[in-house]
Amino acid sequence: xxxxxxxxxxxxxxxxxxxxxxxxxxxxxxxxxxxxxxxxxxxxxxxxxxxxxxxxxxxxxxxxxxxxxxxxxxxxxxxxxxxxxxxxxxxxxxxxxxxxxxxxxxxxxxxxxxxxxxxxxxxxxxxxxxxxxxxxxxxxxx
Amino acid sequence: xxxxxxxxxxxxxxxxxxxxxxxxxxxxxxxxxxxxxxxxxxxxxxxxxxxxxxxxxxxxxxxxxxxxxxxxxxxxxxxxxxxxxxxxxxxxxxxxxxxxxxxxxxxxxxxxxxxxxxxxxxxxxxxxxxxxxxxxxxxxxx
Numbered sequence: 373x374x375x376x377x378x379x380x381x382x383x384x385x386x387x388x389x390x391x392x393x394x395x396x397x398x399x400x401x402x403x404x405x406x407x408x409x410x411x412x413x414x415x416x417x418x419x420x421x422x423x424x425x426x427x428x429x430x431x432x433x434x435x436x437x438x439x440x441x442x443x444x445x446x447x448x449x450x451x452x453x454x455x456x457x458x459x460x461x462x463x464x465x466x467x468x469x470x471x472x473x474x475x476x477x478x479x480x481x482x483x484x485x486x487x488x489x490x491x492x493x494x495x496x497x498x499x500x501x502x503x504x505x506x507x508x509x510x511x512x513x514x
Numbered sequence: 515x516x517x518x519x520x521x522x523x524x525x526x527x528x529x530x531x532x533x534x535x536x537x538x539x540x541x542x543x544x545x546x547x548x549x550x551x552x553x554x555x556x557x558x559x560x561x562x563x564x565x566x567x568x569x570x571x572x573x574x575x576x577x578x579x580x581x582x583x584x585x586x587x588x589x590x591x592x593x594x595x596x597x598x599x600x601x602x603x604x605x606x607x608x609x610x611x612x613x614x615x616x617x618x619x620x621x622x623x624x625x626x627x628x629x630x631x632x633x634x635x636x637x638x639x640x641x642x643x644x645x646x647x648x649x650x651x652x653x654x655x656x
Binding site: 441456460484 | 561562563564568571572575576578579582583586593594595596597598599600601602613620621622623625626
């Protein structure tokens with residue numbers, strides 16, 4: 373897995389919070405909606421969720437569930453949008469977005485909306501702390 | 515499971531092709547992009563993928579894989595968009611959309627675009643025939 377690298381566009385748009393066994397955990401730098409992106413590590417060349425071997429898919433799904441718990445615990449989140457899209461960034465990645473009828477772009481999709489405000493540094497640290505309470509999460513240096 | 519019914523908005527927008535063990539298989543009536551929707555049956559009250567028990571999630575994921583094979587086999591499909599959204603229709607459902615840089619709304623998402631043209635009846639029958647070749651699929655009457 374020496375050649376794996378997170379896509380530069382994801383690095384630009386997000387903050388790397390850390391990783392689970394299968395996937396890297398990124399926070400989209402958009403304070404308008406809680407928005408986590410999982411990038412599975414052992415998937416060089418895979419662009420589709422359905423390209424992955426079944427056991428890797430299931431491990432990734434388990435990590436989606438873990439991230440969903442953190443996102444759903446955020447104030448005002450009433451709905452999740454979970455998606456593997458990739459029209460813009462071909463590297464396989466899964467979005468877990470917490471939505472609310474009171475958020476900055478409801479009911480439009482976040483991918484079809486202008487970016488919301490960026491996070492304060494303290495808020496990013498708080499996100500990392502929240503994930504650090506999840507079993508199997510290893511925090512990155514910020 | 516006597517109270518389960520597919521959401522009226524999905525019935526309005528789609529054609530019911532049949533079902534797998536876990537989920538009903540709908541074809542979005544949009545000839546602009548191959549677009550399948552899976553609606554899991556045994557999920558009354560569930561609105562999120564992550565609300566489902568792990569074994570149901572995995573069964574649904576297996577059926578997403580089966581649908582993805584059919585969608586990817588369509589001419590010109592180069593990319594899948596797989597998503598559980600639900601901002602408009604709260605009933606849990608999973609989209610499997612085949613995309614191509616030459617399709618009617620690339621690179622915009624289908625959910626953020628005007629509908630494409632509707633299918634001819636013969637094309638809908640062909641879709642049902644394609645799924646009828648998949649193990650575990652039971653075709654609906656059209």
